[in-house]
Amino acid sequence: MNWTLALPEILLAVSGLVILLSCVIPKQDTAYAGSMAVIGALLGAAVLVMMQDEGTAFSGQYIADPFGRFMKLLCLAGAAATLLLAIDFNEREKLARFEFPLLALFATTGMMVMISANDLMAVYIGLELLSLPLYVIAAFNRDNGRSAEAGLKYFVLGALASGLLLYGTSLVYGFAGSTNFDKLALAFAPGQPVSAGVVVGLVFVIAGLAFKASAVPFHMWTPDVYEGAPTPVTAFFAAAPKVAAIALIVRVLTGPFADLSDQWQQVLLLVSAASMLLGSFAAIGQRNIKRLMAYSSIGHVGYALMGLAVDTDVGVRGVLVYMAIYLIMNVGTFAVLVSMRRQGKAVELIDDLAGLGKTHPGTAMWMAIFMFSMAGVPPLAGFFGKLYVFLAAMQAGYLWLALIGVGTSVIGGYYYLRVIKVMYFDSTEEPLDAPTPGVGLVMAGSGLFNVLFILWPAPLIGAAQLAVAALVG
Amino acid sequence: MNPGFPLLSLLTFLPLVGAAIILSVRGEEKVVAQNARWTALWTSLIVFLLSLALWFGFDKSSADFQFTEEVDWLPDFGIGYHMGVDGLSVLFVLLSTALTPLCILASWESIGTRVREYMISFLVLETMMVGMFCALDLVLFYVFFEGVLIPMFLIIGVWGGPRRVYAAMKFFLYTLAGSVLMLLAILWLWYNAGTTDIPELFAYEVPRAVQTWLFFAFLASFAVKVPMWPVHTWLPDAHVEAPTAGSVILAGVLLKMGAYGFLRFSLPLLPFASAEYAPLIFTLSVVAVIYTSLVALAQQDMKKLIAYSSVAHMGIVTLGIFTFTPQGLSGAIFTMLAHGVVSGALFLCVGVVYDRVHSREIARYGGVAKVMPGYAVLFMLFTMASVGLPGTANFVGEFLVIIAAWKVNPWVAAGGASGMILGACYMLYLYRRVIFGKLEKPDLKVLLDLSPREYVVFAPLVVLTIWMGIYPSSFLSFFEASVAALLARHEAALNVAKLAGM
Numbered sequence: 001m002n003w004t005l006a007l008p009e010i011l012l013a014v015s016g017l018v019i020l021l022s023c024v025i026p027k028q029d030t031a032y033a034g035s036m037a038v039i040g041a042l043l044g045a046a047v048l049v050m051m052q053d054e055g056t057a058f059s060g061q062y063i064a065d066p067f068g069r070f071m072k073l074l075c076l077a078g079a080a081a082t083l084l085l086a087i088d089f090n091e092r093e094k095l096a097r098f099e100f101p102l103l104a105l106f107a108t109t110g111m112m113v114m115i116s117a118n119d120l121m122a123v124y125i126g127l128e129l130l131s132l133p134l135y136v137i138a139a140f141n142r143d144n145g146r147s148a149e150a151g152l153k154y155f156v157l158g159a160l161a162s163g164l165l166l167y168g169t170s171l172v173y174g175f176a177g178s179t180n181f182d183k184l185a186l187a188f189a190p191g192q193p194v195s196a197g198v199v200v201g202l203v204f205v206i207a208g209l210a211f212k213a214s215a216v217p218f219h220m221w222t223p224d225v226y227e228g229a230p231t232p233v234t235a236f237f238a239a240a241p242k243v244a245a246i247a248l249i250v251r252v253l254t255g256p257f258a259d260l261s262d263q264w265q266q267v268l269l270l271v272s273a274a275s276m277l278l279g280s281f282a283a284i285g286q287r288n289i290k291r292l293m294a295y296s297s298i299g300h301v302g303y304a305l306m307g308l309a310v311d312t313d314v315g316v317r318g319v320l321v322y323m324a325i326y327l328i329m330n331v332g333t334f335a336v337l338v339s340m341r342r343q344g345k346a347v348e349l350i351d352d353l354a355g356l357g358k359t360h361p362g363t364a365m366w367m368a369i370f371m372f373s374m375a376g377v378p379p380l381a382g383f384f385g386k387l388y389v390f391l392a393a394m395q396a397g398y399l400w401l402a403l404i405g406v407g408t409s410v411i412g413g414y415y416y417l418r419v420i421k422v423m424y425f426d427s428t429e430e431p432l433d434a435p436t437p438g439v440g441l442v443m444a445g446s447g448l449f450n451v452l453f454i455l456w457p458a459p460l461i462g463a464a465q466l467a468v469a470a471l472v473g
Numbered sequence: 474m475n476p477g478f479p480l481l482s483l484l485t486f487l488p489l490v491g492a493a494i495i496l497s498v499r500g501e502e503k504v505v506a507q508n509a510r511w512t513a514l515w516t517s518l519i520v521f522l523l524s525l526a527l528w529f530g531f532d533k534s535s536a537d538f539q540f541t542e543e544v545d546w547l548p549d550f551g552i553g554y555h556m557g558v559d560g561l562s563v564l565f566v567l568l569s570t571a572l573t574p575l576c577i578l579a580s581w582e583s584i585g586t587r588v589r590e591y592m593i594s595f596l597v598l599e600t601m602m603v604g605m606f607c608a609l610d611l612v613l614f615y616v617f618f619e620g621v622l623i624p625m626f627l628i629i630g631v632w633g634g635p636r637r638v639y640a641a642m643k644f645f646l647y648t649l650a651g652s653v654l655m656l657l658a659i660l661w662l663w664y665n666a667g668t669t670d671i672p673e674l675f676a677y678e679v680p681r682a683v684q685t686w687l688f689f690a691f692l693a694s695f696a697v698k699v700p701m702w703p704v705h706t707w708l709p710d711a712h713v714e715a716p717t718a719g720s721v722i723l724a725g726v727l728l729k730m731g732a733y734g735f736l737r738f739s740l741p742l743l744p745f746a747s748a749e750y751a752p753l754i755f756t757l758s759v760v761a762v763i764y765t766s767l768v769a770l771a772q773q774d775m776k777k778l779i780a781y782s783s784v785a786h787m788g789i790v791t792l793g794i795f796t797f798t799p800q801g802l803s804g805a806i807f808t809m810l811a812h813g814v815v816s817g818a819l820f821l822c823v824g825v826v827y828d829r830v831h832s833r834e835i836a837r838y839g840g841v842a843k844v845m846p847g848y849a850v851l852f853m854l855f856t857m858a859s860v861g862l863p864g865t866a867n868f869v870g871e872f873l874v875i876i877a878a879w880k881v882n883p884w885v886a887a888g889g890a891s892g893m894i895l896g897a898c899y900m901l902y903l904y905r906r907v908i909f910g911k912l913e914k915p916d917l918k919v920l921l922d923l924s925p926r927e928y929v930v931f932a933p934l935v936v937l938t939i940w941m942g943i944y945p946s947s948f949l950s951f952f953e954a955s956v957a958a959l960l961a962r963h964e965a966a967l968n969v970a971k972l973a974g975m
Contacts, residue, residue: 413646
């Protein structure tokens with residue numbers, strides 16, 4: 001029994017319990033200490049992930065490989081950065097309670113389990129461990145009607161998605177006789193007859209996972225939850241869980257179901273194209289910037305899934321590179337959104353950004369960089385993310401998908417530009433407050449990555465290459 | 474210049490250093506503004522002086538790429554950082570580096586708000602322009618080609634006129650929509666040829682069936698940028714709303730990117746499609762020349778008039794390129810350079826009176842010659858140059874293009890030549906309404922003639938205009954070898970196919 005492989009997850013779970021106990025007992029406010037402890041635990045887990053050996057554990061339920069390492073590091077970094085953003089915001093909004101970082105910690109543990117899952121059972125456990133804390137923190141601002149609504153909506157729809165996933169899992173188990181990925185891969189090896197039950201089960205599994213990644217047509221919860229939840233929670237939702245969900249989709253489809261690609265490829269092509277189209281068109285009319293980011297994230301998932309849909313190694317590498325760049329752009333953007341407050345009160349309309357170019361040139365510059373990057377304008381990092389998935393699509397002969405991709409990125413260009421327009425071309429009477437140093441640090445770090453990625457792209461692409469090699473063998 | 478010295482990279486990225494210095498300046502707004510102006514001016518002047526090394530060090534007898542630099546960038550993908558210039562591009566690099574300091578000088582007083590950001594935008598813009606003309610890798614080229622949009626979008630949108638938001642958005646989205654199709658073409662070339670290195674790609678033969686598709690993908694991007702009729706509509710808006718210096722760069726350099734793209738990619742990489750669709754380009758070009766000239770005649774706004782005249786002149790350029798003759802290509806390149814100087818100067822002329830009266834409406838003016846004689850003389854010179862008077866810059870290029878077009882098809886030549894006649898109509902009509910006539914409006918009577926700073930801005934443009942008109946061969950000699958090599962390769966590609974009986 002090689003349980004040491006799962007040390008990162010074990011560390012997170014144990015430190016979660018320890019932090020919980022030590023925060024409950026003292027009488028005074030422990031929110032700040034709790035946040036710091038959680039960030040520390042996340043960093044510790046990241047170190048362990050980097051030192052992790054490769055192999056499987058827990059009777060094949062758990063796998064540690066370079067792909068998992070790549071994705072886990074992304075998730076941990078995303079979670080830590082968004083927690084850093086939350087500290088100050090929660091304090092000002094009187095939301096500072098130690099439960100918030102703890103729930104985020106447990107959700108992160110769930111993500112790690114998902115990424116390392118090598119069995120449909122482990123997938124389900126990880127997914128639920130991720131989802132339950134997310135339902136709670138969506139409604140974390142419990143006195144606010146919108147936040148409560150967001151939590152409830154997410155819970156009801158999320159439960160439905162979990163049900164779909166479970167139903168799909170049971171169908172696959174019933175027809176293939178196992179839930180273990182390695183055994184499933186053998187059962188579906190080329191030459192074996194594919195029963196309709198497996199295909200139906202596979203579609204249900206994809207539906208359940210697509211819900212977590214908020215891909216069309218399972219995206220309906222995204223705008224409402226993003227808008228209703230407190231901004232740091234939205235930042236958390238948009239970053240780490242999305243990466244984990246995409247990682248899981250990649251692992252499931254290129255692992256046990258790799259030889260069934262005839263069956264799932266059309267589904268993914270459709271999901272990818274529909275996500276890109278909806279993400280770009282529906283965002284045009286939005287006035288709330290969090291809603292805008294929700295649609296934008298739907299669109300980005302569409303681009304990322306394009307790489308998987310074309311079913312090539314280059315494509316999967318494109319997915320990984322895309323998700324890494326997406327995560328960093330997104331954290332930076334939300335750093336700006338978190339710092340949007342006027343006379344101490346949080347605001348979240350696009351028009352509230354008016355005149356930012358004059359009042360806070362630094363913040364406005366970073367935000368402009370993030371928006372141009374999300375729109376995919378070179379020389380910023382976002383362009384390279386798109387470049388790799390488009391290349392994969394062209395290479396695999398899916399010109400129509402690449403055409404939809406470039407078309408929607410022009411439409412997307414419009415609404416990202418609108419944000420820049422509001423910041424630089426409009427003027428305002430009431431300036432926003434200055435961002436706090438911690439938030440400014442996250443902004444600058446993420447912004448510099450976006451600007452400088454062009455100079456030294458090799459490490460990220462090399463790491464992604466390594467991860468893909470491990471995945472497809 | 475010793476070999477191995479990264480001159481082109483220095484030219485490309487030195488402006489960014491200047492921008493970083495400006496960005497780091499803190500203090501009172503006035504001081505920062507003044508600092509930004511001087512830093513930007515010095516940076517651009519140093520870049521210009523360095524770029525003179527290209528003028529003196531360039532080997533005119535060779536059609537090869539010179540001053541090349543090569544560094545691995547993304548070895549897994551076969552993408553390298555590859556820079557170099559040949560005869561087709563070297564003068565455009567010089568044009569970019571020469572116009573930038575003039576633009577900064579021209580914005581010295583007219584830009585009063587957010588000077589720091591303005592100067593940073595201009596320096597970033599210079600980096601992108603120079604980089605684009607030097608790039609010898611398709612992906613690198615695309616990065617610079619698109620990167621130009623960011624600073625230009627901000628320049629139009631922040632410091633522009635009343636409808637600046639509309640103009641900036643239109644400019645950005647039009648150009649982006651065109652260039653993403655080019656991106657797909659680049660991706661196709663990338664994975665089929667296995668490289669994005671431009672000199673290596675010249676050796677790759679694109680299958681004939683695909684050439685048409687790639688040609689139209691490139692055309693979508695370049696036609697918007699040139700701009701060719703009927704996708705020119707973003708240009709008048711962008712020109713009218715942009716600040717003076719923005720218009721100068723737009724007309725002087727950005728419009729040349731599209732035509733340069735035809736020369737660099739469409740002709741050498743896609744010889745069949747280029748030959749096959751030349752009639753289409755001729756038609757669009759002739760329509761552009763005649764139609765936009767007529768539209769220019771009806772304009773009430775000075776900048777709009779000159780913007781439409783730019784479309785007409787660029788029509789001559791595309792006409793020349795697709796004649797596939799040495800005269801046509803040389804004429805086209807020469808017209809591009811001349812147009813860069815002359816229309817840039819014309820926009821500066823409009824800027825001079827706009828700074829004083831704050832109106833671009835032609836009817837607001839009249840009789841300006843009486844109070845601004847020096848200005849009237851300069852405006853006269855550039856008007857004549859724009860019309861194509863012999864002895865000025867535009868004449869040489871347009872004349873060569875018309876000769877080349879005559880060889881291909883007299884009707885096309887007649888269409889192109891009619892543009893020169895119409896050009897005389899609208900430019901002289903503009904000049905008469907602004908400069909001559911009775912000086913009646915009270916606020917015009919107190920106008921001051923050009924300031925020493927404005928003379929400094931105009932002086933190099935005057936010299937260039939006359940130099941190019943009187944002794945064109947000092948410019949033509951730069952690209953003769955490259956044009957000949959390009960055409961030889963084009964002929965060879967077509968002949969091989971003929972021999973193979975296709």
